Amino acid sequence: MLMPWPYPDEGAFRPEPPRPAPDDEDARLAALVAQRLSSDWSTRGQQIVVTAQNRVVILTGVVAGPDARQVAAEIAWDVRGVVDVCNALRLAGPRRPRR
Template identity: 70%
Template sequence: MLLPWPYPDDEASHAGSGRPERDDEDIRLAALVAQRLSIDWTTRRQQIVVTVQNGVVILTGRVTDPYVRQAAGELAWDVQGVSDVCNALRLAGAGRSRG
C-alpha cells in the first residue's frame, strides 16, 4: 500500500479528507490477511505479498501450485471487511523457458 507523505504542517492533507481512517482500515486489513496466510498450513511457507487499497486485497508473489493460489484467495476473502480480492499470485516456475 502506498501512503502519501505530506509535510508535517500541511493541514490540507489532513483536514476533512477522511483518508487517515481509510488508510488505517487498509493497514488493519493487510495485517489480518497476512496473519491468516501465515497461520494456514497451505500458505504459510509461500512468497505472498499482501497489499490493500480501499478495502481491496491484492495478492502478489509466487506459490507452488494452483491449489495454494486458490486457498490464498479464499483465506483473504474470509477476513471481515474485505470488499474484493485481486489474486495476482503466479505459479513458481511458470513462464520460464526451458532450453
C-alpha cells in the same frame, strides 16, 4: 499608520483543508490477511505479499501450485471487511539448471 487587513476570502481566514489520514482500515485488513496466510498450512512458507487499498486486498508473489493460489484467495475473502480480492499470485515454474 494604516495596517492592512486581509479580506475574508483571502488565505488567512480560510481554514486549512483536512489532510487525508492514512487508511487504518486497509492496514488492518492487510495485517489480518497476512496473519491468516502465515497460519494456514497450505500457504505458510509461500512468497505472498499482501497489500490493501480501499478495502481491496491485493495478493502478489509466487506460490508452489494452483491449490495454494486458490486457498490464499479464499483466506483473503474470509476476512471481515474485505470488499474484493485481486489475486495476482503467480505459479512457480520448474527450476532451470545452472550452466
